[in-house]
Amino acid sequence: MILITGAAGYIGSHTLHNLYQKKRKIVAIDNLYSGFKWAIPDTSIDLYIGNCGDPELLQFIFKKYKVESVIHFAAHLEVEESTRLPIKYYKNNFFNSLSLIEQCLKHDINQFIFSSTCAVYGTPEKIPVSESTPVNPLTSYGKSKLATEWALQDLTSSTATPLSLFTENSVNKLKFAILRYFNVAGAKVGGGLGQSTPNATQLIKVASEVAVGKRSHLKIFGSDYPTPDGTCVRDYIHVDDLAEAHSLALEYLESGGASGIFNCGYGQGFSVNEVVSSMNKVIKRELPVEYVSRRAGDAISIFADPSRVKNTLGWKPKYQDIDLICKTQYEWEKEIISRGL
Numbered sequence: 001m002i003l004i005t006g007a008a009g010y011i012g013s014h015t016l017h018n019l020y021q022k023k024r025k026i027v028a029i030d031n032l033y034s035g036f037k038w039a040i041p042d043t044s045i046d047l048y049i050g051n052c053g054d055p056e057l058l059q060f061i062f063k064k065y066k067v068e069s070v071i072h073f074a075a076h077l078e079v080e081e082s083t084r085l086p087i088k089y090y091k092n093n094f095f096n097s098l099s100l101i102e103q104c105l106k107h108d109i110n111q112f113i114f115s116s117t118c119a120v121y122g123t124p125e126k127i128p129v130s131e132s133t134p135v136n137p138l139t140s141y142g143k144s145k146l147a148t149e150w151a152l153q154d155l156t157s158s159t160a161t162p163l164s165l166f167t168e169n170s171v172n173k174l175k176f177a178i179l180r181y182f183n184v185a186g187a188k189v190g191g192g193l194g195q196s197t198p199n200a201t202q203l204i205k206v207a208s209e210v211a212v213g214k215r216s217h218l219k220i221f222g223s224d225y226p227t228p229d230g231t232c233v234r235d236y237i238h239v240d241d242l243a244e245a246h247s248l249a250l251e252y253l254e255s256g257g258a259s260g261i262f263n264c265g266y267g268q269g270f271s272v273n274e275v276v277s278s279m280n281k282v283i284k285r286e287l288p289v290e291y292v293s294r295r296a297g298d299a300i301s302i303f304a305d306p307s308r309v310k311n312t313l314g315w316k317p318k319y320q321d322i323d324l325i326c327k328t329q330y331e332w333e334k335e336i337i338s339r340g341l
């Protein structure tokens with residue numbers, strides 16, 4: 001049995017669908033802060049509405065189900081917001097994760113997959129970014145994720161006193177895969193699922209909302225960065241490819257793979273202007289844009305070196321196409337309207 005936290009959210013729900021199609025047994029937690037019940041595909045999947053760090057809820061679930069693996073998505077993820085409300089990020093992203101990891105150790109969970117971010121690197125000195133690139137998060141979002149990574153590594157290290165000593169076993173057997181996502185975008189190929197959070201801030205999501213008329217125009221935050229066209233550069237990865245990376249990471253740990261960190265991106269950077277051009281191509285007209293000042297906390301330019309995720313997990317991305325990413329996001333935005341979601 002796999003416990004998925006944040007299972008009704010954007011990346012959590014795509015991963016849940018991926019694993020569900022593979023007939024894996026799943027139990028879900030979501031507090032529905034930015035997730036939706038309808039994103040869970042089947043009422044036979046038990047969804048607990050609550051806090052992923054709540055010890056009582058976790059003890060209940062770990063006793064009721066034979067959970068062997070945990071995939072932990074539940075988090076806040078707005079970079080700019082985290083510069084204004086750091087306590088919100090440390091409490092939800094770090095404190096709750098720590099409590100979840102503690103319960104996993106106490107209940108002898110075998111595998112833990114953690115949803116981390118390339119924001120842990122800040123603006124790196126060298127790109128592409130490999131897992132050994134020095135970490136230097138610029139915001140409380142990145143720092144709260146990095147703090148969780150460190151706690152996970154410390155608490156599962158061979159020298160740490162096993163928390164399972166408090167239960168029947170004396171061996172600390174929890175293994176982890178930390179997936180550092182680059183810029184996740186797009187929606188399920190074929191439709192039916194996508195990011196639905198109101199007031200989302202991610203570029204391709206916002207651009208799609210402008211395209212369907214939910215917003216009047218797209219603000220481009222900064223055009224004076226030291227990049228080829230002055231706008232920031234990111235590595236946009238399709239959410240279905242990222243979901244598959246989780247599934248592969250789980251199989252890898254289950255079949256005896258060692259704990260590790262994996263950068264999840266395609267290894268190709270696109271500027272904000274290039275993304276807008278792609279969206280223009282998809283919608284066959286020009287999105288209204290306004291160039292405004294820089295946004296707090298933004299890294300200048302970052303894209304992944306995906307060698308490790310490909311070589312170790314056997315990840316073979318299927319949707320590495322910025323136009324397809326924009327198209328699936330745009331189609332989903334129209335589906336939100338037609339389904340009244």
Ligand code: UD1
Nearest residue numbers: 077079117118119181182201202203206219220221232299
């Ligand atoms: C960051 C993280 C990413 C994380 C995501 C969660 C980095 C490098 N990446 O993405 O790992 O998963 O947060 O939310 O830290 N932009 C505009 N106008 C808009 C929206 C965005 O110009 O309306 C620009 C931003 O300034 C930025 C780029 O588009 O340069 C991408 O922004 P966004 O989609 O918000 O993601 P990141 O903050 O890069």
